[in-house]
Amino acid sequence: GAGVSQTPSNKVTEKGKYVELRCDPISGHTALYWYRQSLGQGPEFLIYFQGTGAADDSGLPNDRFFAVRPEGSVSTLKIQRTERGDSAVYLCASSFSTREGPSTDTQYFGPGTRLTVL
Amino acid sequence: DQQVKQNSPSLSVQEGRISILNCDYTNSMFDYFLWYKKYPAEGPTFLISISSIKDKNEDGRFTVFLNKSAKHLSLHIVPSQPGDSAVYFCAAGLMNRDDKIIFGKGTRLHILP
Structure with a gap:
């Protein structure tokens, strides 16, 4: 079966512009996560969806960042008024987590979108 | 404040030998730990x-x-193989809470021929 896919693979934009990054999770996975990986750092948690709702958005750095998952499958990460500091690889992961009990469900990552803000 | 620390940015190991990657954490509430491998x-x-x-x-x-x-964990790879050359991330999380996991900065492992 197909893994997690992310589009575009690379995005170059100018400071102040708006961007959308898309994630297609593994079919049937209920949980979806967005992470951001800056150069020389590990992935940093941004937001976690369980179904259509954002169960935890505590990692979003500010109100320029927003993410949606309207039908509980595909998710879009939206960044308004981009800044040079937003340049990073944005990773999406999905897992079959129901939060009904202890969860060690593996998160499967996509290849990421490399965002460059000039 | 980093909750998951990988203090060695890189490590070189001869093929066939044991690779040992280390990780420390500060939050005693973490109750599960993971290792991820990443190729470019x-x-x-x-x-x-x-x-x-x-x-x-x-x-x-x-x-x-x-x-x-x-508050320490380690990953042992034995015997090390050329395909093991990658960046290894240690991560930690909390069961029964949400599924957010906290990653370390990673250690780049080079397997030498």
């Missing part, structure tokens, strides 16, 4: 995990050891 231009791939009720978990060439009193 790919997303992290899950390697092995361990829950805090265990002190060792083994899967083929990969073994993870957990020392809760020292």
Whole structure:
């Protein structure tokens, strides 16, 4: 079966512009996560969806960042008024987590979108 | 404040020898730990995990050891193979809460021929 896919693979934009990054999770996975990986750092948690709702958005750095998952499958990460500091690889992961009990469900990552803000 | 620390940015090991990657954590509430492997231009791939009720978990060439009193875990790869050259991330999380996991900065492992 197909893994997690992310589009575009690379995005170059100018400071102040708006961007959308898309994630297609593994079919049937209920949980979806967005992470951001800056150069020389590990992935940093941004937001976690369980179904259509954002169960935890505590990692979003500010109100320029927003993410949606309207039908509980595909998710879009939206960044308004981009800044040079937003340049990073944005990773999406999905897992079959129901939060009904202890969860060690593996998160499967996509290849990421490399965002460059000039 | 980094909750998961990988203090060695890189490590070189001869092919066939044992690779030992180390990780320290500060939050004593973490109750499960994972290792991910990452090749360039790919997303992290899950390697092995361990829950805090265990002190060792083994899967083929990969073994993870957990020392809760020292808040330390390590990943052993034996024997090391050329395909093991990658960046390895240690991560930690909380069961029964949400599934957010906290990653370390990673250690780049080079397997030398």
